[in-house]
Amino acid sequence: MSLPTTSSRRTGGVVPVLAFTGIVVAVMQTLLVPVIKDLPELLDTAPSDATWVLTATLLAGAVSTPIMGRLGDLAGKRRMLLASLAVMVVGSLICGFTDNLLVMIAGRALQGFAMGAIPLGIGLMRDMLPPEKLGSAMALMSSSIGVGGGLALPLAALVAQHADWHALFFGAAGLGVVAIALTLAFVPESPLRAPGRFDLAGAIGLSAGLVLLLLPITKGSDWGWGSGTTLALFAAALVVLVAWGVMELRLKAPLVDLRTSARREVLLTNLASIMVGVAFYAISLVLPQLLQLPTATGYGLGQSMVVAGLCVAPLGLTMMLTAPVYARLSARFGPKITLILGMLIIAVGYGAGLGLMSAAWQTIIISVVIGAGIGLAYSSLPALIIGAVDPSETGAANGLNTLMRSIGTSVSSAVIGMVLANTADHVGGVAIPTMHGFRVAFLIATGAVVGGVVLAVFLPGRRAAAVQLRASSEEDAGLARAEEALAAFRGRVLDPAGVPVPRAKVTLIDRRGRQAGAALTDADGSYSLSVPDGGAYVLAATAPGHAPHASSATHHGAPGPVPLDLPLTPVTEQVR
Known part of the structure; x- marks a missing residue:
């Protein structure tokens, strides 16, 4: 007879290794930011077609995140984490050996599967770590996307400026292999499993609905927001997602427990996550362009690709430094207050940015302030989700929350991209973003986080959470009495x-x-x-x-x- 076993290894290396995997995922996401404007020439294709290299990763990441989270709950979070990283490595190698657009898009889609590592890592931390270490560990894991993105920008720019751009993909593959090796060596498998089977029909339905929704969001500015294609895809997404939701509500073990997701604390947290995602991506779209525009425009700062990356890097570094600060604030005031504080700091950063765009050092200040706010906000989200769901639902619930952030970044990319395009000046057939467009983008981000603050205000506070806990305890007592029979x-x-x-x-x-x-x-x-x-x-x-x-x-x-x-x-x- 085969008995369950557990690893005898210490869990001391779990937090740094899982945080490293999150940074690897972020590096994969921001890999091509320094060469975005050169992609049409590098791939010998039209600019509208070259954007699919970025869109494919976004779509694959959004689709795979809740699926990998649910598979982790059922089959093992460490196992699915390794699978996500392995698919990313394969995708990176495919991209590293090709200049063909379609092959590149396929490789980038495989890279997008790495997004599942974030909710899986958070789930592993919950299953293994003692309560006193869990808060700061989840904060570090949740903010690792910003950390990796901030650190990757200058490094990727340096590589792209001085070497063949394919080296970016080989570097990503190498980081993925290191993450796999460290996970195998230091991260034991969680013993916790959710009951039920994998909902294949639900996965197909959710995938189809998300693709139909995110495709027009990401490509609407190219196709036209009022075009027949864009409107037809939005309508199809609505039909598919409604039918999917009806089907999920009838299943005993659905891919996404919509009843749990409809709880006030879960629903409001996910909606606030969309707003934080919008704010997070706006600065990544605006500052690198502002820094690299020539001074002849009258407002461009004329910096090199590498210097622009270094000016934005403090965004990620500050997010990393806020993880221990979050743990202290959350322990004293609770994750709700920390989330509100983080979003208010983001709003202050974007508000200040409206008047601080005339020198490179000013963009560094903006990056630091907004990075601190995003670090606090992102760190609060998994704590709020985990506090509202059953331990066996951790992977799927955090996968859904990560998906909400991805939808926020998708919306941010589409809306701000449209704003910058519609306000651009055309010089010699080249569209040059204007300062007016940059400021409108910052106003959109500010409005998003203000909306997030309004949503967060209605989250249950500590007193309400205590009442919920007492109610849960009374319910458990009733169940215990029933079990006596x-x-x-x-x-x-x-x-x-x-x-x-x-x-x-x-x-x-x-x-x-x-x-x-x-x-x-x-x-x-x-x-x-x-x-x-x-x-x-x-x-x-x-x-x-x-x-x-x-x-x-x-x-x-x-x-x-x-x-x-x-x-x-x-x-x-x-x-x-």
Whole structure:
């Protein structure tokens, strides 16, 4: 009989390794920013066709993120994290060896699958880390996209300026291989699994709906917002997503639990995520162009590609530095207040940016202020989501939240791209963005975060959360009374000193070696597992940092619980 096992490795390397994978994902996303304007020439294609190299990654990332999150809940988050990184490496190598547009688009789509690493990493942290370390760890993981983006811009610009641009993809592939190796070495698999099967029909429906929605958002400025193609795709997206939602509500194990997503705290957090995504992408679109425009325009700052990247880099560095600050603020005031504070700081940064665009050092100030705000806001989002969903839904819920951010960046890209195009001056057949367009873009970002603040105000605060917790406790007490009438095993998982082991997985295995049930222990180490009928069973307990343990037990099938405590020995004690 095969019993569940867990890794005996320490979890000390989990946080830095998972944060590194998030940075790798961000590097992949911003890889081509320094060469965007040169893509038509590099790929020997029209500018409208070259934009598909960026659109393909966006679409693939948006589609794969909730799917990989759900697969992680079902089959193992570490396993799906490795799969996401492996697909990214393959996509990077494909792009590195081609100049063909269609092949490049296919490779970039495969790179987009790496986006699933963010919710999977957050889910792994929740499953493994003690509560006192979880807040700062999730903040670091959540802000890693901005960190990687900020650091990647100057490095990618340096490579693109002094080497063959294909080297960017080989560098991304190398980083992906390093991330895979570190994950294999330092990140154990989570023992937690969600019940049910993968919803293939739901995945297909969501994928189709998202493609139909994001395609006109990203290409609407090229096709025309009132064109038949754009309007037809929006209408098709509405029909498909409504039909998908009706189907998901009828399933016992849907890809996305829409009832959970409709809870006030989850819904408002996801809507606020869209607003933060809009604000995050606006600065990435405006500042590099402003910095590189020639001084002859009267407002361009005439900087090189590398200097422009260095001026924007503080955006990511500040996001990284705000992770420990977020942990302290959240511990004192709660993630809701931290989210509101972060969005207010973003608004201040964009407001100040309206008058600080005349020198390179001023763009650095804008990057620092907005980076601090985005770092606080992004760090608050997973904490709000995790506090509102069941542990077994962590991957899918954070995948959906990451999708909301992606939709925000897509909307930002489309709307601000349209604004800059419609306000541009045409000189010698070349469209040159104007200062008026840049300021309108900053106003749009400011309006988005103000809308996000309004949404966040209606999130439940600490007092409301405490009321919800008490209500949940009363509901659990009612369930416990109901379980008294059921045949079950009940007890606690304890270490040799009698200290409870929270978040340990207890698996019930019948005499044929099949899993008959599973449960995760509460904060006091308690568990309860109902049995299908009387007979001999094995209860296997596993937890990170502990040696697995299995105990034989018999239940006669009569109503009521059979008490059974399970011991788990820390690995360090076994070594002694």
